Amino acid sequence: MVRERGYRGSPDHFRHLIACHRPRPRAEAYLRLRSLPGEQGQVDWAHFGHLDIGRARRPLSEPDRLRDRARALHLHGLLRHWSEVATQPWLAPLIDWEEQERSRRSLERRLQAAQIGRFKPLCDFDWNWPKRCDRATIEALMTLDFLKDATNVVLVGQNGTGKTMLAQNIAHQALIAGQTALFTTAG
16 A cells, blocks of 8 residues: 555565554563572562653562662662561661661761851841841742752851851751751951
8 A cells, every 4th residue: 555655665664664653562660580489478568659760660569669778778788688588577667777877977977077166046146237138038048049050159248247157057057958068267
């Protein structure tokens, strides 16, 4: 039928052109388990969302999520024996404790490296003292949106108006949000 309408290409080329316009079946992601018969047990787990691998989407179960969290924490010994511990009730609290402890130690390390020192919190700042201090701008800086845009912030004013205290508060807020910061003064 196509040849009668004047198509002179090969059948393979024609199939290729048609295949480009046909909807493709969705790709599927599978987790291949390498084990001998009798080494696996089946456990029914609740459904916990999906994991996207390329264009494929795979349903996640609780052990999958726990294993991904253990992999992110680099718990190689636990991962090596995953088939033995995956169904243990102590596994989820153990991974939670490890994540919380690492998060706490990371914040302590960043706070120490930032060299902020002691400072007055922003809630104690007297907004009536510097007459030309724009409170809305300072509060917008505390949201840390300028970090997403990679914008510099320069605080300008006379001595004793609170520039250092504001900079320390902004740096502290960035550290709590998981960023790194280094506080220094010009003088």
